[in-house]
Amino acid sequence: MSATSAEDFLRLDQQICFSLNAASRAFNGVYRVVLKDLGLTYPQYLVMLVLWEHGQLPVKKLGEHLRLDSGTLSPLLKRLETAGLVRRERSARDERSVEVRATEQGLALRERALQVPRRIVAATGFDVEEIRALRARLDELTSALDSAALDS
Amino acid sequence: MSATSAEDFLRLDQQICFSLNAASRAFNGVYRVVLKDLGLTYPQYLVMLVLWEHGQLPVKKLGEHLRLDSGTLSPLLKRLETAGLVRRERSARDERSVEVRATEQGLALRERALQVPRRIVAATGFDVEEIRALRARLDELTSALDSAALDS
DNA sequence: CACAATTTAATTGTGCACAACTAGATGGCG
DNA sequence: CGCCATCTAGTTGTGCACAATTAAATTGTG
Structure with a gap:
């Protein structure tokens, strides 16, 4: 190995x-x-x-x-x-x-902005659950990176 | 529902x-x-x-x-x-x-830049496989968003 | 060959991110 | 009360992203 x-x-x-x-x-x-x-x-x-x-x-x-x-x-x-x-x-x-x-x-x-999210979600090609999972992953990443940035 | x-x-x-x-x-x-x-x-x-x-x-x-x-x-x-x-x-x-x-x-x-990646990976708190999975997900997202941007 | 369409960088202008600093207001402490 | 540390916005300066435009070179086509 x-x-x-x-x-x-x-x-x-x-x-x-x-x-x-x-x-x-x-x-x-x-x-x-x-x-x-x-x-x-x-x-x-x-x-x-x-x-x-x-x-x-x-x-x-x-x-x-x-x-x-x-x-x-x-x-x-x-x-x-x-x-x-x-x-x-x-x-x-x-x-x-x-x-x-x-x-x-x-x-x-x-009122006009209410249409925006639907168009964005559609553009990603992801469904609601996939987006939720990705978001959770990104939030983990962010907090790890933030705490790493502190000790430096 | x-x-x-x-x-x-x-x-x-x-x-x-x-x-x-x-x-x-x-x-x-x-x-x-x-x-x-x-x-x-x-x-x-x-x-x-x-x-x-x-x-x-x-x-x-x-x-x-x-x-x-x-x-x-x-x-x-x-x-x-x-x-x-x-x-x-x-x-x-x-x-x-x-x-x-x-x-x-x-x-x-x-030569000096060779140390950079290790420090970044460490800061994420993710292991190599997790990073690979996230990267793949982000690439999917990018190509979906790119093709969506074309028809508009 | 001549000339129009395309290609490649550069420039200009707008807006955002962030570090460093300034100015003014506030609150705590002797 | 008087003063100093802290807090909140704003300003300045640097660098990046991107749209739109410009200039010059190249390519394709009649």
Whole structure:
């Protein structure tokens, strides 16, 4: 029996990182097409999903849901505000915090967005159970990678 | 039995796209840490992997391996050239084409890169077989998404 | 051969991810 | 109370992804 060489690992590694990268970008591509009608980018859509589900919440909480910091969210929210989909207001109680909420127009957009998921699921060619299994696997991977990133 | 509503789909969809996005970014984070010593970003590392494996090749071919176009590769390659890791030369036979190859310094970097894959695999907490299975699943997903993107 | 269609890189412009830093508000502690 | 550590957004700078366009070389066809 032969030990796995560094060369072999290099090849394996290439395949897993290529695969994840490619899948992620392919997903982005499909979302781009589907969301074009709504005038949203994929990260903007994720923000709207959180706002539709949770209502008004501070940028900080939004960032926790999406694992994004203010460096990404501030300009993105500014664009959504310019588009008339969200409002940002300094909290009166804690002036460090900025509360974000969907406008009337932003809430109205939700009706059209209801069609999106079905089209995405269809594009994957996977059934609901397969998606659930893959998602669970990816979540395991994420938490392993996150904890590994801490000790380094 | 109840049909799956658009609301339910919206929730499911949210989870799968969140999961894939999070996994992809978690991977990027680990690579960022591991590659810091080598002075490479993750996409630059992917380019070097292809060059190490295939030797000299035109930008076009490089892009096919990585699913990237010249809009991404041109500036990236320029940075690698500034760092002294690659050389770019107009092909004599076909002056539309630019041949890219690793320099001595770029080839030398490979020795240090041999340690990278082991560290990444370790960070995932998955064994070789699990990674292989996940990769296969992701590749299925990618080709399904790619063909779905075509008819739209 | 002449000329139109195609191919290949590069450029431009928009948007996202993330690190590093700044500014202002808050809360705790002596 | 006064001050300092912490917290929250925002800003700046770098790099990547991708669409659209441009420029130049090549290929195919009449």
